[in-house]
Amino acid sequence: MKNLAEIAVNKCKILGAEYADIRIVEMKDEELRVKNGKISDVTNAVSLGYGIRVIVDGAWGFAASSVMNTKDIEKTAELAVRIGKASSMKINKKVKLSKEKPYIDRWNSPYMIDPFKVGMDEKLGLLFEIDEILRKDKKIKNAESYMWFNREHQWFLSSEGSFIEQELLRSGGGFSVTSSDGNTFQKRSYPASFGQYVQGGYEVIYGLKLIEGAEKTREEAIELLTAENCPSGKKDLIIVGEQLALQIHESVGHATELDRVLGLEANYAGRSFVNIEKKGNFKYGSDIVNIVADPTAPTGLGTYGYDDDGVRAHRFHVIKNGIFENFLGNREFAHEQIENFSRACNRAEGWINIPIVRMPNLSLMPGSYKYEDLIKDTEDGIIVSTVKSWSIDQYRYNFQFGMEIAWLIENGKITKTVKNPTYQGITPEFWGSCDAICNEDYWKFWGVPNCGKGQPGQRAEMSHGCAPARFRKIEVGIV
Ligand SMILES: [Zn+2]
Numbered sequence: 001m002k003n004l005a006e007i008a009v010n011k012c013k014i015l016g017a018e019y020a021d022i023r024i025v026e027m028k029d030e031e032l033r034v035k036n037g038k039i040s041d042v043t044n045a046v047s048l049g050y051g052i053r054v055i056v057d058g059a060w061g062f063a064a065s066s067v068m069n070t071k072d073i074e075k076t077a078e079l080a081v082r083i084g085k086a087s088s089m090k091i092n093k094k095v096k097l098s099k100e101k102p103y104i105d106r107w108n109s110p111y112m113i114d115p116f117k118v119g120m121d122e123k124l125g126l127l128f129e130i131d132e133i134l135r136k137d138k139k140i141k142n143a144e145s146y147m148w149f150n151r152e153h154q155w156f157l158s159s160e161g162s163f164i165e166q167e168l169l170r171s172g173g174g175f176s177v178t179s180s181d182g183n184t185f186q187k188r189s190y191p192a193s194f195g196q197y198v199q200g201g202y203e204v205i206y207g208l209k210l211i212e213g214a215e216k217t218r219e220e221a222i223e224l225l226t227a228e229n230c231p232s233g234k235k236d237l238i239i240v241g242e243q244l245a246l247q248i249h250e251s252v253g254h255a256t257e258l259d260r261v262l263g264l265e266a267n268y269a270g271r272s273f274v275n276i277e278k279k280g281n282f283k284y285g286s287d288i289v290n291i292v293a294d295p296t297a298p299t300g301l302g303t304y305g306y307d308d309d310g311v312r313a314h315r316f317h318v319i320k321n322g323i324f325e326n327f328l329g330n331r332e333f334a335h336e337q338i339e340n341f342s343r344a345c346n347r348a349e350g351w352i353n354i355p356i357v358r359m360p361n362l363s364l365m366p367g368s369y370k371y372e373d374l375i376k377d378t379e380d381g382i383i384v385s386t387v388k389s390w391s392i393d394q395y396r397y398n399f400q401f402g403m404e405i406a407w408l409i410e411n412g413k414i415t416k417t418v419k420n421p422t423y424q425g426i427t428p429e430f431w432g433s434c435d436a437i438c439n440e441d442y443w444k445f446w447g448v449p450n451c452g453k454g455q456p457g458q459r460a461e462m463s464h465g466c467a468p469a470r471f472r473k474i475e476v477g478i479v
Pocket residue numbers: 249254451452
């Protein structure tokens with residue numbers, strides 16, 4: 001692979017590129033689904049190709065191909081340079097990359113059991129076993145269980161002397177059930193709305209305790225059919241599990257991506273209320289809110305040794321003691337937030353896409369509360385879990401979430417289950433109302449395997465770590 005990569009980068013330099021890199025990427029995906037007693041999907045996809053990125057006369061050029069030979073790699077390099085030259089006639093501002101150290105390194109995510117070597121019988125057998133437990137009651141009208149495995153092997157070589165090989169392995173799964181009494185429907189999912197995914201091998205599946213969670217999930221879906229609706233009005237809101245992860249993702253992660261802030265990314269609710277002037281002084285949340293970007297944290301879906309600019313991953317605060325500190329950035333935009341180094345957040349999906357600013361693992365740091373004490377300490381509250389619907393405006397400012405389930409807290413005790421809960425807020429007010437966070441015993445990574453961004457659209461993976469947290473006097477209601 002190194003030889004092919006060198007041929008590409010040398011060709012770009014000969015043709016006049018000021019900077020060139022190539023990423024050769026081999027992707028393997030496997031997805032298995034069982035729905036209502038039948039296999040509904042078995043996907044095995046493999047892809048191998050390369051993307052060549054250049055800067056010519058201050059402008060980006062990019063071209064990709066899946067034909068792995070010298071002739072084609074040179075042709076693709078020529079095309080990337082031609083595109084760069086053409087782009088340079090249209091730009092107002094020349095691309096300026098932050099100065100970074102070149103690396104020669106190899107990095108891989110640790111794992112115990114290669115999921116691609118585990119037999120189909122075992123995987124599908126487990127999904128059928130879950131399916132049977134889920135459909136034991138006639139009120140269950142739909143049951144779906146699934147697993148997903150992804151291996152990404154990449155080689156990065158740049159004209160600055162970097163050669164980095166990385167191998168990332170991601171595994172996970174989950175299930176959901178829909179109950180009905182003939183008139184209404186209710187849904188419950190486990191361990192999270194779209195499953196749970198982490199970096200690791202097939203051992204991840206054992207750790208999810210899918211069989212153990214099936215009966216309780218089914219019973220909750222049935223219980224919701226006769227539950228009262230969630231009350232409306234202002235309540236103290238305790239957010240648990242992956243719902244809080246999604247809250248971090250949508251209202252902090254996307255809002256602090258530097259390309260959106262600069263107005264260069266406007267798709268998928270793509271701008272941001274955060275601007276450059278807010279760095280270092282804007283009150284984003286209460287004093288206990290600490291949100292940290294950490295692509296070095298073990299088991300995260302957004303854990304890597306180096307980003308797709310070849311910059312070494314590192315941990316940094318996005319929000320520190322409630323104050324907004326840093327944007328998620330890359331080499332190109334580092335100077336925009338007045339920094340002379342990159343925050344290592346540039347990533348691409350596969351080999352066919354150009355890297356864009358992507359949040360790595362982004363987590364709310366734990367606080368000091370025990371979960372039982374948090375409940376005891378809440379007079380008029382509601383606990384919400386498992387996202388069902390969400391909407392957020394293009395500035396990542398006003399949002400509303402709907403969840404699968406909620407529980408009322410009255411005078412320090414959980415009193416009943418309620419259905420169709422929603423809550424809404426305005427990002428800085430909402431984070432400003434956070435007055436309690438549970439301690440590290442309750443802290444957990446939740447994987448987002450399918451964050452969409454860009455045009456053409458790209459998928460990226462990341463995790464958000466959090467422990468249950470309380471937000472005071474939040475507007476709640478029903479769907
Ligand atoms: Zn996203």
